[in-house]
Amino acid sequence: MTIEHDIPLSEFTTFRIGGAARFFAHARSLEDLRQALAFAREKNIPYFILGGGSNLLVSDDGFPGLVIRVELRGVSSRRDGDDVLVEAAAGESWDALVDYAVANDLQGIENLSGIPGTVGGAPVQNIGAYGSEVSSSVETVSVVDAEDGGAKELSRDDCRFAYRTSIFNTSDRGRYIVAAVTLRLRPRGAPALSYDAIAREFEGKAAPTLREVREAVLAARKKRGTLAGTYQNAGSFFKNAVVDDERFEKIRAIVLAKRAGEGAGCCPDPWHWELGSGEHKVAAACLVHCAGFPPGTRDGDAGTSPQQTLAVTNFGSATARDIRAFAGKIAESVRALFGVELEIEPVFVGMERLDAGENALS
Numbered sequence: 001m002t003i004e005h006d007i008p009l010s011e012f013t014t015f016r017i018g019g020a021a022r023f024f025a026h027a028r029s030l031e032d033l034r035q036a037l038a039f040a041r042e043k044n045i046p047y048f049i050l051g052g053g054s055n056l057l058v059s060d061d062g063f064p065g066l067v068i069r070v071e072l073r074g075v076s077s078r079r080d081g082d083d084v085l086v087e088a089a090a091g092e093s094w095d096a097l098v099d100y101a102v103a104n105d106l107q108g109i110e111n112l113s114g115i116p117g118t119v120g121g122a123p124v125q126n127i128g129a130y131g132s133e134v135s136s137s138v139e140t141v142s143v144v145d146a147e148d149g150g151a152k153e154l155s156r157d158d159c160r161f162a163y164r165t166s167i168f169n170t171s172d173r174g175r176y177i178v179a180a181v182t183l184r185l186r187p188r189g190a191p192a193l194s195y196d197a198i199a200r201e202f203e204g205k206a207a208p209t210l211r212e213v214r215e216a217v218l219a220a221r222k223k224r225g226t227l228a229g230t231y232q233n234a235g236s237f238f239k240n241a242v243v244d245d246e247r248f249e250k251i252r253a254i255v256l257a258k259r260a261g262e263g264a265g266c267c268p269d270p271w272h273w274e275l276g277s278g279e280h281k282v283a284a285a286c287l288v289h290c291a292g293f294p295p296g297t298r299d300g301d302a303g304t305s306p307q308q309t310l311a312v313t314n315f316g317s318a319t320a321r322d323i324r325a326f327a328g329k330i331a332e333s334v335r336a337l338f339g340v341e342l343e344i345e346p347v348f349v350g351m352e353r354l355d356a357g358e359n360a361l362s
Contacts (some may be wrong), residue, residue, distance in 0.1 A: 001025060001032045003039060009058045009349075012050060014116055016232045018058025018349070021048075021067035025336040028071045028091075032180060034149040036068045048349055049177050052117035055125060055234050059350030060320045072118050072179060075100060080184070085139055087182045090120025094127070101212045107189030110223065111198070113214045114221040116235070120178040124168040128224050130217055131195035135161035139184040143176040151179070164239055164345065174235040196270065196293040224308040226333045231305050237327055238284040238342040247279040248272070251287075251338050253258070258290045266290055275279065284342060291333040304325040320351060 006222075009018035024047070025032040040047040046065035050056075067154055072089035076098065079085075084106055085090035087246035088097050098113045112122075121127070122134045123141050138161070140152045154176070158165045168176055191213040193199040201216045202208045208216075222230060243251065255267050275281055289309045296306040301318035303326065305311035312327050331342045 001027070001035050003036075007067070009050075009053075009062060012069065013053035013056050013058055013234075014232065015234055015314050015320075015323065017060070017314055017323065018056075018317065019060050019062025021063045021065075025066060025067040025068050026071050026086060027068050028073070030072070030144060030151065033068065033070070033072075033144055033177060033179070036066065037144075037146055037149060040066045049120075051121040052119035054115075055346050057234065057320055057323055057346050057348050057351070059348075061350060063350045068177075069128070069178070070118070070179075071078060072120075074180075077104070077106075082186070082188055083184050085182050086185055086337075087180055088119045089180050090118060091180045092119045094119050094122055098214065101183075101185055102214050105188050105210060106185035106186040107187075107210055108183065109134065110210045110213045110277065111192055111195065111217055113217040119181050123159060123161075123166055123178060123181055125164055126166050128164070130198050130220070132192055133161070133163075134164055134183075135159070135166075135184045137185060139182040141178055141181040142182070144179055146175055146177055152176070163242075169347075224305075224311075230307075231311065232314040233305060233311045234346040236284070236308075236310045236345055238288065238310060238330070239345055240284045241282045241287065241340045241342065242275065242283060243280055243340065245278045245280070247339065248282070251282055251340070253291060254338060255286060265292070282340070287334045287338055287340060287342070288330055291330065291337045293330050293333065299326050299329070322349075 002024050005023060006020045007024035008020050010016050012167060025036040027036055040214060048063055048067050050067050050069045065091055071091040073091050074089040075092060077084050077086045086101065086106065094115055094117050095113060097119055097297060098109050111130040112127060112134060115127055123138055126133055126135050135156065138156045141159055143152050143154060145152055191208055191210050196219060198213065198216055258266050266289045271283045272282045272287040293304050293309055295304055295309045297304045298315065301314060301316040302322040303313055305313045312323055314323060334340055334342050
């Protein structure tokens with residue numbers, strides 16, 4: 001394995017933003033991965049694991065340590081009772097894996113079509129879209145323990161999945177490096193049509209195939225500007241908000257007033273979901289739009305996608321500082337109008353996060 005020096009990171013991220021990594025390694029095997037970790041320990045420098053770069057905002061100053069790009073490859077499948085277990089290495093394209101499942105008539109992840117990035121990133125963030133989350137299909141996650149280089153296999157329960165979270169980005173952040181993911185899929189299973197926008201595509205028609213659902217999801221993502229390669233962004237920049245009954249009633253009053261004045265386009269239904277136990281999930285896109293940031297809002301080369309207000313976008317030569325400052329304005333406006341602290345989705349590399357209460361947003 002070769003350690004490279006001063007490699008620009010912008011070409012490895014969907015934002016197309018980021019300075020250079022002091023050191024850079026391509027990990028094409030578990031042994032490469034272990035050697036890279038050993039190099040970081042020997043030099044006493046920080047390291048960062050890079051997959052598809054689809055959920056990152058990298059500092060303009062780059063990263064002062066070692067960036068390890070996981071490029072493990074391979075997909076295999078085997079029967080397990082009535083199901084099929086599909087194992088994919090962390091460096092495989094996530095969307096290519098979805099296409100593989102659909103081509104083999106394996107149901108379970110078709111609604112996750114078009115999500116950029118690699119397989120290794122899927123369980124970290126517990127990726128989700130159109131009524132599905134990857135956690136519902138995960139059987140096991142194979143990892144390398146960064147503390148000792150040992151290989152481990154974690155069950156779905158071990159991963160402690162929740163909305164956009166897992167142990168990989170919470171309690172054990174930085175400890176485990178995903179090497180492979182095994183999914184439990186259903187041969188010839190009926191597609192999941194729990195998301196209204198996708199279900200409406202097939203109203204009055206024959207039951208759709210997995211391929212038809214995948215194509216509908218891809219079309220929807222393209223329309224929203226979140227399909228890989230459409231714009232230079234990281235998809236949704238903020239997570240949907242979870243609030244209690246009292247806060248929700250205040251939000252509802254503001255949203256209904258906005259819709260009465262501007263039309264339902266600012267917050268199309270559904271814009272909220274009841275979670276039970278007095279909690280509600282509110283679409284962050286609705287909050288952002290109502291706070292004064294509709295699609296296409298720009299501040300220089302940083303702005304909201306023309307097709308999706310939630311996708312903070314680099315329209316040309318925006319810097320990480322530009323993106324961070326623009327997102328900070330959104331967060332502050334939402335806080336002032338709704339009393340809601342938005343939580344960001346992308347990982348910030350080499351710079352402070354925007355999490356409310358941690359640091360200033362300017």
